[in-house]
Amino acid sequence: MARTIAVANQKGGVGKTTTSVNLSASLALSGSRVLLVDLDPQGNATMGSGVDKSTVERSTYDWLIDGVPLAELAVKCHGGYEVVPSNTDLTAAEVELLQLDNRERRLAECLEAAVDYDFVIIDCPPSLNILTLNALLAADSVLIPMQCEYYALEGLSALLETVEGVKQSGNPKLAIEGLLRTMYDPRNSLTRDVSRQLIQYFGDKVFRTVIPRNVRLAEAPSHGLPAILYDRQSRGAVAYMALAGEIRRKYVPSGTGE
Numbered sequence: 001m002a003r004t005i006a007v008a009n010q011k012g013g014v015g016k017t018t019t020s021v022n023l024s025a026s027l028a029l030s031g032s033r034v035l036l037v038d039l040d041p042q043g044n045a046t047m048g049s050g051v052d053k054s055t056v057e058r059s060t061y062d063w064l065i066d067g068v069p070l071a072e073l074a075v076k077c078h079g080g081y082e083v084v085p086s087n088t089d090l091t092a093a094e095v096e097l098l099q100l101d102n103r104e105r106r107l108a109e110c111l112e113a114a115v116d117y118d119f120v121i122i123d124c125p126p127s128l129n130i131l132t133l134n135a136l137l138a139a140d141s142v143l144i145p146m147q148c149e150y151y152a153l154e155g156l157s158a159l160l161e162t163v164e165g166v167k168q169s170g171n172p173k174l175a176i177e178g179l180l181r182t183m184y185d186p187r188n189s190l191t192r193d194v195s196r197q198l199i200q201y202f203g204d205k206v207f208r209t210v211i212p213r214n215v216r217l218a219e220a221p222s223h224g225l226p227a228i229l230y231d232r233q234s235r236g237a238v239a240y241m242a243l244a245g246e247i248r249r250k251y252v253p254s255g256t257g258e
């Protein structure tokens, strides 16, 4: 069975998509079979994976609303993983889902077909909307990227309450995979303070790996590549490989290719 990880934080621009794409590529390079689900109508994970969202014929929308089979949707990309692409069509799904009986469980049902993967990574939109709820109901765990800045902790409590609500109302197995410090700048004292607080409150739920602020991570998507293929020596690429290692050590028995 695949380990399904929702990458979520309702705060915008904290590194959800950068993490989804680079974690997917790093897990794939380490030998795991990975499916990346772009659950954001912005389609950034799609473009960052080198798939042109404007030419996509079938997207996450068709999967969630019309039940088009996964095998017809998943696109193999340079990063060595497969992606279910998305574009603005998915905005309509938000409204259409509200009219369906099992509206919060559509993605969970769709993912029952994802038997050939070791990891499913879901890139969530910057909102606690019906799409994100679908991700949380489908996931084994949630990975929370966050910038270590003043307001970060405030948003975090709303997200953690939602996770708790989903656990109680329909997905008891949902766990916190970890809090990931992104765009980390150790020279900034506020960053260090917030980071310290995070570790104080959440202990080993904070990933040891820290993602530095690194321009290569910001450049790579414009080439449709994960950082590991764009500049494998870059600090950003190395950090995401370390994150993949941290996660694989929890779920992949050592000594096996998979």
Ligand SMILES: Nc1ncnc2c1ncn2[C@@H]1O[C@H](COP(=O)(O)OP(=O)(O)OP(=O)(O)O)[C@@H](O)[C@H]1O
Pocket (backbone or CB within 6 Å): 011, 012, 013, 014, 015, 016, 017, 018, 019, 040, 042, 044, 124, 125, 126, 182, 183, 184, 211, 212, 213, 214, 215, 217, 218, 219, 236
């Ligand atoms: N570690 C990093 N170093 C430098 N730039 C980064 C880093 N992580 C992300 N960025 C840049 O910051 C911006 C926001 O990142 P990203 O798109 O991953 O965030 P997001 O949480 O997915 O945003 P949204 O909420 O809009 O979906 C992007 O331009 C991205 O290239």
Ligand SMILES: [Mg+2]
Pocket (backbone or CB within 6 Å): 016, 017, 018, 040, 044, 124
């Ligand atoms: Mg995003």
